[in-house]
Structures are given as structure tokens and as C-alpha cells.
Amino acid sequence: MYPFTLERPATLADAVKLAAAGAKPLAGGQTLLASMKLRLSAPDQLADLAGIAELSGIRREGDALVIGAMARHLEVGNSAEVKSAFPALADLASRIGDRQVRAMGTLGGSLANNDPAACYPSAVLGSGATVVTDRREIAADDFFQGLFTTALDDGELITAVRFPLPQRAAYEKLRQKASHFPLVGVFVAQMANGVRVAVTGAGNGVFRHNGLEDALSQSFTPEAAAGVKIDSSELNTDLHASAAYRANLINVLTQRAVARAIG
Ligand SMILES: Cc1cc2nc3c(=O)[nH]c(=O)nc-3n(C[C@H](O)[C@H](O)[C@H](O)COP(=O)(O)OP(=O)(O)OC[C@H]3O[C@@H](n4cnc5c(N)ncnc54)[C@H](O)[C@@H]3O)c2cc1C
Numbered sequence: 001m002y003p004f005t006l007e008r009p010a011t012l013a014d015a016v017k018l019a020a021a022g023a024k025p026l027a028g029g030q031t032l033l034a035s036m037k038l039r040l041s042a043p044d045q046l047a048d049l050a051g052i053a054e055l056s057g058i059r060r061e062g063d064a065l066v067i068g069a070m071a072r073h074l075e076v077g078n079s080a081e082v083k084s085a086f087p088a089l090a091d092l093a094s095r096i097g098d099r100q101v102r103a104m105g106t107l108g109g110s111l112a113n114n115d116p117a118a119c120y121p122s123a124v125l126g127s128g129a130t131v132v133t134d135r136r137e138i139a140a141d142d143f144f145q146g147l148f149t150t151a152l153d154d155g156e157l158i159t160a161v162r163f164p165l166p167q168r169a170a171y172e173k174l175r176q177k178a179s180h181f182p183l184v185g186v187f188v189a190q191m192a193n194g195v196r197v198a199v200t201g202a203g204n205g206v207f208r209h210n211g212l213e214d215a216l217s218q219s220f221t222p223e224a225a226a227g228v229k230i231d232s233s234e235l236n237t238d239l240h241a242s243a244a245y246r247a248n249l250i251n252v253l254t255q256r257a258v259a260r261a262i263g
Helices: 012-020 032-037 073-078 080-085 087-094 099-104 107-113 120-127 210-218 222-226 243-262
Strands: 005-007 024-026 045-048 058-061 064-068 130-133 137-139 158-164 168-175 182-191 194-200
Touching (some): 024 032, 073 087, 073 107, 087 120, 107 120, 107 158, 120 182, 182 243
Antiparallel strands (some): 058 064
């Protein structure tokens, strides 16, 4: 590690000032500290968000669930409010990574990082959630912009995410044994205004699948998903799996997610 300074702002206003001056936000450190150790990131100053009350908490607001950026995966997975209002989200959070990652990792950190195989982006995009920052609200459809890239401007902080509640939803993934990240994950949600399907782990970043959404809007059944051909031409091939294998996984995991959502 090389020298850097660590600030511990107590309020969102102080964190915003630090971030505007160039400090790098530190959430649970699950990605950031590892990337600093590897010299992939070299901030001069970190702003630890852990002590900021405005970034914590989980609350119901009408037909939506609002979750603070610093909510840890463990907290979301164990929350009675989330389990009752949006069980698929609690289930997703409770299956992220391993025990340490769930104890430290945060919703805001996961979304700002936008790893192409992360679980949370699929729930945010798959439910049509809104990312709330210190300066604006960003629709999920506009937030994720490909490999480790988001709509956040320099110094902009995620403060919370507002999730509309689905009628039915489920998340299925095939977990990589070594990293615990999904090889492919699919989040399916039947919302008041139609079905949304978001895929993670298969491409450059999380994406919606129009063919699956159309088929499931006609008939919300595993059979409808099974009939959709998944084009592999823009999917990833790496040492873990070919694009064709990932395409097949998208189809199979969607069928499983729909079966689970139906119950
Ligand atoms: C071994 C391992 C296994 C994992 N498995 C999974 C998995 O199965 N599924 C999955 O989804 N994820 C997985 N993760 C990722 C994990 O869930 C974390 O969410 C992710 O590493 C980000 O960590 P963090 O929340 O601690 O954020 P940090 O590492 O602290 O920050 C990450 C980035 O986000 C920025 N940032 C943090 N908070 C904010 C904010 N509020 N506003 C703006 N920018 C911010 C930071 O500056 C940094 O650039 C895994 C991680 C590890 C190490």
C-alpha cells in the first residue's frame, strides 16, 4: 500500500464536499481496497461513508422500498421489511459472495462499481429502480453504461435506491465456485407495467433481454421463456465459459427464475 489520507465525514454534506474535492468514497472496501493493493487505483484521499446516518436505513415509501447506499448485503438479506415487500431482493442479497463480503459489501458500492457480473445491478435494472444521488435521480435504464461504467459524474455520491415493488420476481444464478460471483445471473420481475428481465455476467455489463420480456409478457411461464432463442454473438467467451454456454444459461436460468416467481 502507498500513503493516502482517510477522512471520516459524519454528514452527507461533508462527504459531498470531500468527494467534490477529489476524495474517493469508501463503502465496504470489498473492491476498492483490493484494487488499491493491486495498484489499480491510487487515490490520495478516501472518504469513509460508514458513519453517515443519511446513507443508511431501509424503509417503505408507498409502493416502493427505499434502501440506503450504505446498506450492507447482510442487512438487506435479513431485513424483515425487504423479505416481506420484495422477497426476491432479500434472497439475492443473501446469496452474494461469502460471509465477509455480505457483512461489509454495500448496495451503493456494488452499483457504483458496476462489475459486469455483479448481482445487484440485475435487480435494479430488472425492477426498473431509481438510483438516488446527492444531486439527482437516475433511472436504472440510464444508470448502467457497460463495463465498470455508470452515469455517475465525478464526485457524485449514490445516497439510496428506490425499488418499485414487483407483483412477482425471482433471481437465479449459476455461481462460480472460486469467486462466488455469478457466471450468469437472471433477474425476472412482473411489474405493474410489464415484465422485465435483466441479465448479469454474460456480457459487457448488465442488460435487459427484449425477446424474453416480450415472450414473458404474453405468458409468464417457464415454457414461454424456453421458446426464446438467445443470440450469443455479443456475449462473453472466457476461460470459464463460451458465449454459447452463457446463452444457454440465460435461457435455463430465466425458466428457473419464472418457475420460482410463480411459486
Ligand atoms: C470475493 C468476492 C466475492 C463477491 N461476490 C459477489 C457476488 O456474488 N455478487 C455480487 O453482486 N457482488 C459480489 N462481490 C462484490 C461485493 O458484493 C461488493 O458490493 C463490491 O465488491 C463493492 O464493494 P463495497 O460495497 O465494499 O464498495 P467499495 O469497494 O468500498 O467501493 C467500490 C466503488 O464504489 C465507489 N462507491 C462506494 N460507495 C459509493 C457511493 N455511495 N456513491 C458513489 N460511489 C461509491 C467507491 O469509490 C469505489 O470506486 C464480491 C466481492 C468479493 C471481494
